[in-house]
Amino acid sequence: MNDDLTLLASSYLDGDVTADERALVETDPDALAEVERLRSVRALLGDVEPPAISVREAQLAAALDAWDRLPEAERTGARRDRTPLGIDAAAAAGAASVTAPTPLNNRRRQTSTRWLTGAAAAMVLVLAGGVALQLGSADDSDSSSDAGSGAADSEAFIATERAGNPADAQQAPAAATDDAVGELDTGVADPPPPGENSGLDQLDDLTDLADFASAAVKAPTAPDVATATSETGGDDLTEAETSSADTEFPLCPRLGIDLIVGPAVYVDEPVVVGIDEGRNLAIAYEAATCTEVARVRLP
Amino acid sequence: MVPRHLDDAALIAAAQGGDRFALDQLLRRHYDRIHAVCRRIAGSTRDADDACQEALIKIVRSLPRFDGRSSFGTWAYRIATNASLDELRKRQRRPALHVVDEDDRPETVDPTADLYTESFPDQLVLDDALERLPEDLRVAVVMRDVADFDYAEIADALDIPLGTVKSRISRGRAALASDLRLGPARDPDHRPDPGPDQRNQPTSDERPIDST
Numbered sequence: 001m002n003d004d005l006t007l008l009a010s011s012y013l014d015g016d017v018t019a020d021e022r023a024l025v026e027t028d029p030d031a032l033a034e035v036e037r038l039r040s041v042r043a044l045l046g047d048v049e050p051p052a053i054s055v056r057e058a059q060l061a062a063a064l065d066a067w068d069r070l071p072e073a074e075r076t077g078a079r080r081d082r083t084p085l086g087i088d089a090a091a092a093a094g095a096a097s098v099t100a101p102t103p104l105n106n107r108r109r110q111t112s113t114r115w116l117t118g119a120a121a122a123m124v125l126v127l128a129g130g131v132a133l134q135l136g137s138a139d140d141s142d143s144s145s146d147a148g149s150g151a152a153d154s155e156a157f158i159a160t161e162r163a164g165n166p167a168d169a170q171q172a173p174a175a176a177t178d179d180a181v182g183e184l185d186t187g188v189a190d191p192p193p194p195g196e197n198s199g200l201d202q203l204d205d206l207t208d209l210a211d212f213a214s215a216a217v218k219a220p221t222a223p224d225v226a227t228a229t230s231e232t233g234g235d236d237l238t239e240a241e242t243s244s245a246d247t248e249f250p251l252c253p254r255l256g257i258d259l260i261v262g263p264a265v266y267v268d269e270p271v272v273v274g275i276d277e278g279r280n281l282a283i284a285y286e287a288a289t290c291t292e293v294a295r296v297r298l299p
Numbered sequence: 300m301v302p303r304h305l306d307d308a309a310l311i312a313a314a315q316g317g318d319r320f321a322l323d324q325l326l327r328r329h330y331d332r333i334h335a336v337c338r339r340i341a342g343s344t345r346d347a348d349d350a351c352q353e354a355l356i357k358i359v360r361s362l363p364r365f366d367g368r369s370s371f372g373t374w375a376y377r378i379a380t381n382a383s384l385d386e387l388r389k390r391q392r393r394p395a396l397h398v399v400d401e402d403d404r405p406e407t408v409d410p411t412a413d414l415y416t417e418s419f420p421d422q423l424v425l426d427d428a429l430e431r432l433p434e435d436l437r438v439a440v441v442m443r444d445v446a447d448f449d450y451a452e453i454a455d456a457l458d459i460p461l462g463t464v465k466s467r468i469s470r471g472r473a474a475l476a477s478d479l480r481l482g483p484a485r486d487p488d489h490r491p492d493p494g495p496d497q498r499n500q501p502t503s504d505e506r507p508i509d510s511t
Contacts, residue, residue, distance in 0.1 A: 003469075010469035014443065016450060038472045040481045042444040044425055048335035055348060056334075060326055063355035067322055067362075074363055076317045254392050279349055 009034035013042065201264040203273075203284070206296040209266060213273055213282030214298050216261040249274075252290035255283055266293055307371045315363055322362070326355060329372055332446060333358075333379045339441040340383035342430055346390055347383070354382035369452075376446040377456050380438060387434070428478040436471035443468050 005028075011017050012025045012035055025031040050056070067075065203209050249272045251257045257274035264273050264284070271284040271293050284293045305313070305321070307328070313321035337350040357378045365374060429437055442448040442456065453464045475481075
């Protein structure tokens, strides 16, 4: 058996052979055996156990929820004429990749106030620089996806959407900045530093962690939660650069943190609790090193 | 109400016109294969679920700009492939939390659990074999054998020559067959298990897939 025969058998399996090649395979027992071997691989690969119905329904519901939250004009394609295909489409895909909707999103959006606008404006400014970096190094990034390639545009889209004005994504940054920087300063409460354990919530296990995070998110007022997007400009930015300016805790993008809930003590270890909205996870981590301590799916 | 027999194009048109039910039908029609692509590329169930969720949301949010240049399935499975690759890379960047020794594993509460899991050796073995397969070969094979892309579509999606597509699919299938001990034994040197440092690393010519 050699690679040429395998290549021929593989092409035969896919129906991508000439008449001569077909005859060659069909008269050669070794080739036919190789075809059957590769056919077995194909059969195994295609035999994927479907996910649980509950998983499927939850995923479809989340996707439809994302649809529901699209602005009407965008949902019905009214923006298509002024949104060219290519990088913008990729940017939109990227936007979706870091703003996977969850019930958390819904709840937060319902209670969002002007501080969100401020956070959005700040992120847009940071990402404006990221656009230049991204464009400058686009060809060097083998590992980035279409979603990643448009991350900067995506973030502008996300930030503006979070500010409640997605239809005007291109014009939002300056206005939002003027309107909301002050809101950030006053609206985001400074949580105590992670070293001060006294008075912090004691989390004994993952259930406590989930409860702590979900309770914070469900709180009727949101200013105690810093917000930012998790993948600002890809790997080129350090975590310090992507930290929220108004919180003492880093967002730690490599952990996927979108929201900081606040400090706590997890199994006697001071941690910061954040939320990965896209994955619907609560993550406890060491703020100083961005080292994950525990994670759990939010209920 | 959208009739159930509508083809993809009609459902897409209805969805782009704001019909939520049409979108629901469209997603359901392609869900299994989207999930399968994610499962085979991302590997673990949890990562596959995350990738599948990401893919569905990307599809929904990009649908208003879908122009029908490719079939919906081709477009959607590309997005699923990308989401899975993203998930893989996130996983590679994610620090391992714990190293669990066999001795540390909790005792099985349900004594029949092992019997249950032992009934799925093929899936577990296949997962391992896919995990060992270099990423470029895995993506090509999954796009062909799971997503049912033709060679030209794979070449276009991965931006590689047609010959490279054929070669990757052939090598990937052969490697899996050898790893799974299917059929005649192969030269062990042919097995592309490059070791933990090289596993899942994209080759230099691999680019993200343009799903637009």
